[in-house]
Amino acid sequence: MSELDELRKRAAAGDRDAVDELIELAGERGDLDELRRLADGGSSDAADQLIETATELGALDELRRLAERGNQAAADQLAELTEE
Template sequence: MTDDDLAELRAQAGQGSQDALDQLVELAAERRDLEELRRFAAQGSTDAVDLLIELASERGDVEELRRLADGGSRTAAEVLAELEEEYGPE
């Protein structure tokens, strides 16, 4: 994807295109761009939250899971509890 393509997707997402937003979220996850995923999550993207949880779980990133759980993500809280049960609290 070129920079122009990315800029066009961002413009479309800014105008309310859910399809463009979904593509941006997927691209951010593929790049493992946590900052961009966090921005999308803060804007209300549940897909971005789910992908952040998935990436954090893969890395064993308890702090990211805790941040998401503290932000109201039940799934993050469940994953965090599972990790703590398996490995003990940090």
């Protein structure tokens, strides 16, 4: 089992440290899928990192998806990016 798989297993079992580490690693890798999975699982930290990473990558579709689900921070970032 890879280190990443082990972290995912621990996170799924409720280990907050593992969740935090996954968020950090996914942000560093620009892994929107991992961040989305964690955010959809209820992690507000992952949602924040997802917005930050999507903004850095110019991933407007991801920001739109979040904004449509009622995330105001994503809506604000989307508005900023589309104004430019």
